Each structure stands twice: as structure tokens, then as C-alpha cells.
Amino acid sequence: MSRKPLVVLALVVVLALLPVFVHSDYVLTLLDLAGIYAIAVMGLGILLGFTGQMSLAQAAFLGIGAYTSAWFTTHLGWPVWPAMGAAVALSALVGLAVGYPCLRLSGHYLALATIGFGIIAQLVLINWKSVTNGSDGVTGIPPPQIGPWTLDTYGKYYYLVLAAVLVCAYVAWRIKTTRVGRALHAIRENEIAARATGIDATRYKIIAFVLAGAYAGLAGSLLAHDIKFISPDSYSFDQSVVFLVMLILGGSSSITGALVGALLLTMLPEVLRPLKSSYIMVYGAAVIAMIVFMPQGLVGLFAALRARFETRTPPRAQAPAGSPGPAGAPEAEPA
Amino acid sequence: MHLDPVANMQLLVSGLAIGSIYALVALGFVLIYNAVGVVNFAQGEFVMFPSYIAVTFLLPATAVFGTLVHWQLPVLVVYALVLVLMVGFGLLFNRIAYHPLRDRGWLPVVISTIGVSIFLRNAAQLTWGSQPIVMPSLFTVDTIAVGPLHIRPQDLLIIGVTAVLIAFQYFLFERTTLGKQMRATAQDRTTARLIGIRVGRIVAITFVYSALLGTISGLLVAPLFTVTKEMGGLIALKAFAASIVGGFGSIPGAIAGGLAIGVIETFGGFYISSSYVDAIAFIILIGVLLFKPSGLFGERVAEKA
Numbered sequence: 001m002s003r004k005p006l007v008v009l010a011l012v013v014v015l016a017l018l019p020v021f022v023h024s025d026y027v028l029t030l031l032d033l034a035g036i037y038a039i040a041v042m043g044l045g046i047l048l049g050f051t052g053q054m055s056l057a058q059a060a061f062l063g064i065g066a067y068t069s070a071w072f073t074t075h076l077g078w079p080v081w082p083a084m085g086a087a088v089a090l091s092a093l094v095g096l097a098v099g100y101p102c103l104r105l106s107g108h109y110l111a112l113a114t115i116g117f118g119i120i121a122q123l124v125l126i127n128w129k130s131v132t133n134g135s136d137g138v139t140g141i142p143p144p145q146i147g148p149w150t151l152d153t154y155g156k157y158y159y160l161v162l163a164a165v166l167v168c169a170y171v172a173w174r175i176k177t178t179r180v181g182r183a184l185h186a187i188r189e190n191e192i193a194a195r196a197t198g199i200d201a202t203r204y205k206i207i208a209f210v211l212a213g214a215y216a217g218l219a220g221s222l223l224a225h226d227i228k229f230i231s232p233d234s235y236s237f238d239q240s241v242v243f244l245v246m247l248i249l250g251g252s253s254s255i256t257g258a259l260v261g262a263l264l265l266t267m268l269p270e271v272l273r274p275l276k277s278s279y280i281m282v283y284g285a286a287v288i289a290m291i292v293f294m295p296q297g298l299v300g301l302f303a304a305l306r307a308r309f310e311t312r313t314p315p316r317a318q319a320p321a322g323s324p325g326p327a328g329a330p331e332a333e334p335a
Numbered sequence: 336m337h338l339d340p341v342a343n344m345q346l347l348v349s350g351l352a353i354g355s356i357y358a359l360v361a362l363g364f365v366l367i368y369n370a371v372g373v374v375n376f377a378q379g380e381f382v383m384f385p386s387y388i389a390v391t392f393l394l395p396a397t398a399v400f401g402t403l404v405h406w407q408l409p410v411l412v413v414y415a416l417v418l419v420l421m422v423g424f425g426l427l428f429n430r431i432a433y434h435p436l437r438d439r440g441w442l443p444v445v446i447s448t449i450g451v452s453i454f455l456r457n458a459a460q461l462t463w464g465s466q467p468i469v470m471p472s473l474f475t476v477d478t479i480a481v482g483p484l485h486i487r488p489q490d491l492l493i494i495g496v497t498a499v500l501i502a503f504q505y506f507l508f509e510r511t512t513l514g515k516q517m518r519a520t521a522q523d524r525t526t527a528r529l530i531g532i533r534v535g536r537i538v539a540i541t542f543v544y545s546a547l548l549g550t551i552s553g554l555l556v557a558p559l560f561t562v563t564k565e566m567g568g569l570i571a572l573k574a575f576a577a578s579i580v581g582g583f584g585s586i587p588g589a590i591a592g593g594l595a596i597g598v599i600e601t602f603g604g605f606y607i608s609s610s611y612v613d614a615i616a617f618i619i620l621i622g623v624l625l626f627k628p629s630g631l632f633g634e635r636v637a638e639k640a
Contacts, residue, residue, distance in 0.1 A: 054442070101625045107441055108374040109583070112575055113624055116617030119572070127610040237568075241449055248446055278461050284454030291447045292435045 015162055019155045028154035030266055035161035036222045038262035039168045041246045042255060043215025046172060048244075049253035050181060051208040052188030054107065057098070057114040058243045060121035061213050063235030065091045065220025070138040070230055071131060080144035080225055087221035088214050095213020099206050106191075118237050125232035137231030141224050157226050164222060165259070168215060172255050175211070184208060188253075245287055251297030260298055341483050346601050352490035352559075354597020355497035359552040360574035361581070361589035362504070363545035369521035369584055370541040371433060373444040374575065377452040379567025381549025384424065385417045386557040386566065387459050390468045392416065398464055410473065417550060425546030429539045456564040467561035470554075493555045500551065501590060508586075517541060569613060573600075576620040582630030591631055595619075 022028060044058045065087040072083035098117050102110055125132045132138070143152045144160065151157045175181045183204045186194035195201050224230050242265065250261025272279035294301055360378060367375050375381075391397045392406050392413040408416070432451045436443045473492070478485040508514035519527040520537040528534045553567070560566060573596060574589075581592025596616045604612035623630060 054445075101621065104628060105624060108368075108445070109579065109624065109628075111374070111445065112572075112579060113621060115572060116576060116620050120614045120617050123611055123614045238453075241453070244446070244449075278457070281454055281457040281461060284450050284452070284457060287450030287453065288432065288447045291443050291450065295439065295443060 012166065016159075019158050023155075025154050028158055030270060032154055032157055032161050032226050033223075034263045034266035035158075035165045036219045036226065037243070037246065037266055038165055038259045039222070040216045040219040041243050041250070041258040041262045042168050042172050043212040043219070044243050044247050045252060045255065045258045046175065046184070046215070047208045047212035048247060049258075050176060050184040050188065051205060052106075053102075053205060053208060054111040055114045055209075055212060056111055056237065056240045056244065057118035057121070058212065058216050059235045059237070059239035060118040061091050061095065061216030062220035062223065062239070063121060063125055063230075063232070064094055064213075065217030066224040066230045066235070067125065067132055067138070067220075068217070069221035069224045070141045073142050073225075074138060074140060075131075080142060084144070084218070084221045084225070087224075088217045091217020091220065092210045092214035095210045096206060098213070099209025102209070103202055103205055115237060115240075118240055122232055122236060125235065132232070135232060137229060138224075139229050141228045141230070143228065144225055151225075154226075161222060161226070164218060168218070169255050169259065172258075176253075176255065180204065180207065185253075249290055249297055251299030254297070254299040257297050257299035264298075342605075343602075344484050345486065346605055347598060348484070348486050348490050348494075350598035350601030351594060352487075352493040352597070353556075353601060354577075354594035355493050356552045356556045356570060356593075357574045357577045357597050358590045358593025359497055359500065359548050360570055361578040361593045362586065363548040364571075364575055364578050365584060365586060365589045366517075366521075366541050366548075367545050368578075370517065370538050371437070371444075373433070373441045373448075375545070376445055376448040376571075377428070377432070377455065378545070378549060378574070379569075379571030380452050380455040381421075381424075381546045381567070382553040382556070382570055383459060383562075383564060383567035384455055384553075385421050385550040386470065386553040386562045387463050387468070388420060389413055389417050389554055389557070390470050390562050391463070393471055394468070397468070399462060401464070414554065417554065418547060421546045421550040422543050425543035426539055428546065429542040433538075433542070434535075452568075456568075459564045463562075465564070467563045469561050470557035472558040487559075489555075489558055496551065496555060500548070504586070513540070573613075573616040576616045580619055580623045580630055582632035585630070585632040588630055588632035595631075 018031070019028065022031075040058055040062055043061075044055060047053050047055050068087040068090045069080075069083045072078040072086050073080060078086075098114070102113050105113055126135055128134075143150055143157070145151070149156070151160055175184075183194070183199045184207075186197065186199055187201050187204060191201050220235075223234075246261035246265045247258055248261070249265060250257030250259070268283070269279055272282060275282060296304070360382060363378055363381060364374060367373070367378075391399060391404070392408045393410065395407050396403050396405050398404075428451065432447045433444060436447055472489060474488040477487060479488050480486075506514075508518055516527070516532045516537050517540070519530070519532055520534050520541075524534050527537075549567075552570070556570070557566070574593060577592035577596045578589045579592070580596060581588025581590070596619060599619060600612060600615045603615045607615075
């Protein structure tokens with residue numbers, strides 16, 4: 001475990017040097033996208049993985065962030081950075097507004113209520129033409145500037161995304177390993193017991209919703225300034241499902257898992273491109289296979305393999321039936 | 336808002352028709368939920384998939400994998416064929432998407448049903464292409480005159496078939512051993528198993544029954560819209576909303592919720608806004624969740640410790 005900071009540091013150095021060796025715009029675009037999605041998935045991880053609250057509206061929050069950023073920069077002529085701040089703030093605020101009525105819901109009810117919210121949000125994006133320009137989307141979103149530099153290439157933008165991913169991962173890790181994280185974890189495992197031990201479950205669940213909204217808002221804003229064009233169909237229910245699958249594939253309560261899941265599933269469609277239109281079908285089948293054979297996600301799989309090789313470590317316990325998700329066995333998950 | 340009684344009556348009939356479809360699909364949700372405690376997010380594909388199979392055999396020519404096939408069969412043969420195929424589909428679905436995960440809580444099952452949904456939608460697109468297909472109607476006229484009203488015969492058929500199915504279900508659940516076993520399984524699986532009910536078989540039958548309800552809704556609704564890979568998704572989400580509005584787990588609630596959402600949506604789409612018509616069901620849903628989470632006919636919503 002003491003090697004862990006070194007491993008993280010080495011990984012960051014490798015990631016930081018990547019654009020020096022990779023010159024393909026195509027690969028860099030994908031890496032940017034993977035990083036942006038990773039932020040949204042980490043946000044979902046705080047809500048579902050840490051707290052056990054299902055949301056199928058993460059893409060809608062991404063949309064709110066993207067459109068806020070686009071509106072402030074193209075309509076009001078704000079610089080990118082305050083617009084990005086506004087995007088995060090508004091998404092967090094909507095997270096609060098959605099989280100509050102959802103407090104008394106859990107499980108399927110929560111999943112459905114969030115789907116309903118996502119559909120309403122998308123209909124608003126399509127029909128509120130004066131702000132969103134309807135189905136045509138918004139074009140001409142400016143790239144961000146740092147002093148004299150404009151982050152106008154995918155290579156330069158990569159550093160912004162990388163920095164954002166690192167900050168978000170750090171924040172998520174701090175949340176997970178401190179008092180708030182333990183409270184969220186307690187709520188996930190058994191909300192009634194958590195309340196009985198004096199945890200203000202209402203407050204912590206709202207915190208989780210707000211954080212998930214803020215993460216998605218940041219991701220949406222980064223996406224808008226990266227590809228400079230947004231339209232409502234990128235923020236659909238299907239995209240929310242993709243975020244959920246990324247999280248579950250990685251390992252739902254692990255930050256590393258969220259990163260790995262986002263990276264793999266952003267690359268997978270590109271790898272499957274030779275299959276042409278059947279790739280999404282394969283993707284659906286893969287989701288079923290994954291959930292049947294790999295309940296703890298990739299991170300759980302690696303932990304299980306490692307446990308098998310280190311004979312002193314006892315084999316990992318299975319998640320108890322009825323636990324709020326494939327998340328379980330916290331001692332086996334790397335942060 | 337002008338109050339034209341004829342127009343309002345026509346809206347009411349269309350609303351009841353689409354509401355009947357929501358009610359049938361909602362029943363499918365509720366039966367599976369009661370039997371196994373999970374929500375099937377592929378319920379919409381139980382509507383979409385049989386509709387595609389039906390059009391393949393109803394039309395003189397259909398493109399399957401890009402080649403034209405001429406498999407036209409008589410209407411009743413097609414309906415029988417589709418129903419038989421969907422029995423197999425329900426069994427297979429239970430075997431693949433639910434059975435391996437039955438002891439692992441609700442989230443893995445939800446995700447695997449989402450996986451099935453993604454798979455089937457795209458399998459449908461791959462097989463039948465992305466162009467919407469029109470399912471031929473059983474009727475030669477679009478509307479018939481009933482007094483001063485002009486009503487689509489398809490709407491009347493939908494309402495009639497739904498009424499018959501609801502009566503059948505009532506008979507099944509109240510009067511037959513199978514129905515009583517299904518109710519016992521829904522109420523308490525462990526005790527049901529203790530008194531000798533073969534719970535696994537009852538669960539499989541429930542999936543089949545739910546697939547058949549979806550199939551019938553698909554065959555009924557497809558002539559009104561078109562057959563597309565997306566046709567089931569929104570119907571299923573609204574049906575799910577309907578079952579919560581009615582009180583989740585309650586069969587009369589699912590029927591009442593479905594009819595209510597169909598009617599309110601149709602009037603709302605006409606008088607308020609046709610662009611936001613698909614939002615109406617979810618606005619009602621969120622309102623119900625906020626103010627009366629147990630729904631119209633609901634029991635308690637609180638989760639057990």
C-alpha cells in the first residue's frame with residue numbers, strides 16, 4: 001500500500017507526457033472525451049457507488065452544464081472560466097432541486113424519477129429554442145484561454161481535461177476517505193442503521209446529489225468548449241445508461257474503476273468499429289455478460305486475482321444479497 | 336380553451352385507447368415486480384420486438400438484413416405465430432437476464448435488463464433497418480361515425496381488447512390455481528416455496544405472461560404509430576410512470592394509472608402544448624412522488640430495514 005502514491009505519481013507523469021508522443025488528433029480527441037466522461041462517471045460514483053442512490057439522469061446534468069457554458073459565452077460574451085463556474089454552480093443547484101424531492105425515494109422509484117427528470121430536461125433543451133436553439137444546437141462556442149494561450153487544439157485541451165480529472169479524482173478520494181465518505185457508505189449499506197447512529201442521512205444524500213450534479217456540470221462545460229458544438233441528442237437517456245455502464249464496468253464505488261470504465265468504454269466503440277452497426281448490439285450483450293460474470297467490475301476482478309496470488313490474503317467476501325449494488329467488500333477495492 | 340363537447344369526447348376516446356396500452360404494459364411491469372421484486376427495463380422491447388416480427392409476416396414484402404423477403408401470411412396465423420414466439424422469448428429472457436442474477440439484489444438485474452434492451456433495439460435495427468415500418472391496420476377505414484363523433488376503430492379495438500384482458504386476468508388470479516400460485520409467490524416467495532409452489536416455474540410463467548401482455552399491446556398500438564426500434568421505450572417509461580401514479584405493486588393501480596396518464600396526456604397535448612406532450616406523464620409522476628408517493632391505490636412505499 002505504501003507504493004501507491006508512487007504508482008499514482010508515475011501514472012500522472014505518463015499521462016502528462018502522452019501528447020508528446022501521441023500526435024494523432026483522433027486519439028487525442030478520444031482521450032479528451034474519455035477524461036470528460038470520467039468526470040461525469042466519478043460524479044455518478046459518488047451518488048451510486050458511495051451512497052447507493054441510483055441516478056439515470058447524469059447525461060441531463062451534463063447537458064445543463066454544456067448549455068449553461070454555451071449560453072454564457074455565446075449570448076452574454078462571458079469569458080470561458082466564469083461561464084464554466086456558472087455551469088458547475090447551476091448543475092449543482094439543479095442537483096439540489098432534483099435531489100430534494102427524491103430523498104424519500106430509493107431503488108427503482110429513484111431510478112424512474114431520475115429518468116423522468118432526464119426526459120423532461122431533454123425536451124426542454126429541444127423546445128426552449130430562444131436559449132438552446134432547439135434541435136439545431138449551439139455552434140461557435142469559444143475555447144478557453146490561459147493568459148496568452150488559447151486551448152484551441154485537442155493536444156492543448158488534453159492538459160486542461162487531465163488537470164480537471166486529477167482535481168475531481170482527488171476531491172472524490174478525499175470525500176471517500178473522510179467522515180463524509182464514511183457517512184455516505186453507511187447510508188449505502190443500511191440507511192436506517194446509519195440514521196440510528198446519528199448520521200444526518202437527509203443532508204448527506206443531498207450532498208451526494210449536489211456533488212454528482214456539479215461533476216456532471218463541469219464535464220458538460222468541458223465538453224462544450226472542447227468540441228465547440230452542442231445539440232440535445234448528446235444528453236439523452238441512452239447516454240445516462242452509458243455512464244452507468246462505465247461506472248459498473250469499472251467497479252461502482254472505486255475512483256480508479258470510474259476512470260478505467262470511462263476510458264475503456266470510450267475506446268470500445270472505436271475498437272469495435274469494424275463491426276459497423278452491430279457494435280452497439282455487442283455492447284448490450286457485453287453489459288449482460290459483465291454483470292453476470294463480473295459483479296464487482298474490473299477493479300473487483302483485479303482485486304480478486306491479486307488476492308488469489310497473495311496466499312496470505314483470505315479470499316474476498318461476496319457482496320451480500322440485497323446490497324445496493326455490485327459494490328461491496330470495501331477492503332478489496334483500491335481507492 | 337374552447338369547450339367543444341364533440342372534440343372532447345374524441346380526445347377522451349383516444350386518451351383511453353393510448354391509456355389502455357400504458358395500462359397493459361404497466362400490468363406487465365407490476366406482475367414481474369410483484370413476482371421477483373425488480374423492475375424490468377426491457378419491458379418496452381417486449382412491445383417493440385413482436386411488432387417487428389408481426390410486420391415481417393403481415394406485409395407482402397419486408398427487408399430483412401437488407402434483402403426483400405415475401406413471407407406474407409394470414410393475419411390470424413401471424414398473431415398466433417408471434418404469441419408463440421414470444422412465449423419462448425419470455426422464457427429465454429427469464430433464463431438469461433434474470434435467473435443468473437436472482438440472488439444478487441435489484442441493481443444487477445436492472446442493469447442486465449437495460450443490457451437486453453440495448454441489445455434488442457440494435458438487433459432490431461440491424462435486422463429490419465432504421466426506416467419506420469407501417470403495420471397494416473385490420474380496418475379498411477380510418478374513422479367511423481358514432482353519432483356526431485369520428486372515432487378510430489383501432490381505438491375501440493384497443494379499449495375492447497384491454498377490457499377483455501383485464502377480465503381474463505381477474506379470472507386467472509381469483510379463480511384458478513395457477514393465478515393463486517402467482518399471487519402467493521408475489522406475496523411471499525419463501526412461504527410459497529414452503530407450501531410446495533414451484534416458485535422458479537411461477538416466476539418463468541410470470542415473465543412469459545408479461546411478454547405476452549407486451550406483445551398484445553405492440554400489435555394493438557403499432558397500426559396507430561409506426562414500428563421503430565424506439566417505439567417501446569417511451570411507452571414503457573410512461574407505463575412505469577403510470578404504475579407508480581397508480582400505486583406500485585397494485586394491479587388496479589396500474590390500470591387506473593395507465594388510463595389516467597393516457598387521458599391527461601391526450602388532453603394536455605391538445606390544449607396545452609404538443610411539444611411537451613411526452614413530458615406530461617413525468618410531470619404527473621414527479622408530482623405524485625412529491626405529494627402522494629404511495630400513489631392512488633398504493634400501499635406503503637417505505638423500504639424495509
